[in-house]
Amino acid sequence: MTTSYPAALPLLICVVVAAVAAVGLVGYGLPAIGRGAVAGGGAALAGALAAVACVWGLVSLFLDESGTAQACQEANPALYGQVSGYRVSYLPPALDCRLSPGGSYPAAVPGFLTPVMTVCAVIAVTLALIAVAERRHTTASERPGKRTP
Numbered sequence: 636m637t638t639s640y641p642a643a644l645p646l647l648i649c650v651v652v653a654a655v656a657a658v659g660l661v662g663y664g665l666p667a668i669g670r671g672a673v674a675g676g677g678a679a680l681a682g683a684l685a686a687v688a689c690v691w692g693l694v695s696l697f698l699d700e701s702g703t704a705q706a707c708q709e710a711n712p713a714l715y716g717q718v719s720g721y722r723v724s725y726l727p728p729a730l731d732c733r734l735s736p737g738g739s740y741p742a743a744v745p746g747f748l749t750p751v752m753t754v755c756a757v758i759a760v761t762l763a764l765i766a767v768a769e770r771r772h773t774t775a776s777e778r779p780g781k782r783t784p
Contacts, residue, residue, distance in 0.1 A: 646697045653686045660680065664676040674762045678760075682759040685755035685756045695728065695744045695745065696743060703721050704721075706742040707740075710732065710741065710743070714732075729744055
């Protein structure tokens with residue numbers, strides 16, 4: 636049985652980076668909304684939620700780091716006898732139990748986290764683009780002698 640256990644140090648670094656990013660984005664987003672920059676603040680808060688979901692998944696991987704086989708057994712006891720190895724992903728956080736006949740099944744990380752991260756990231760990018768467009772429009776309209784359509 637081949638294994639690819641998640642390494643504790645990369646997991647710890649990823650958790651710290653994602654947690655710091657989440658705190659920083661909340662620290663930017665809330666005051667921005669208070670100043671009236673709703674799109675920019677909303678983008679920051681959506682990004683913070685994506686980072687929190689990432690931290691949750693990474694912590695789930697970290698907690699199961701020493702018990703990868705046990706996580707696969709708990710996730711699907713009926714298929715556990717066919718497990719030939721594991722695949723770990725840090726972004727998005729995932730632990731897949733590979734089966735000898737082919738295929739795999741997820742373990743350890745809640746299945747809803749990847750869709751939550753994806754939706755939040757799309758919302759954050761969309762709101763950030765809207766904020767940039769609003770800022771350009773505002774800047775262009777404040778220049779003397781310039782007209783905006």
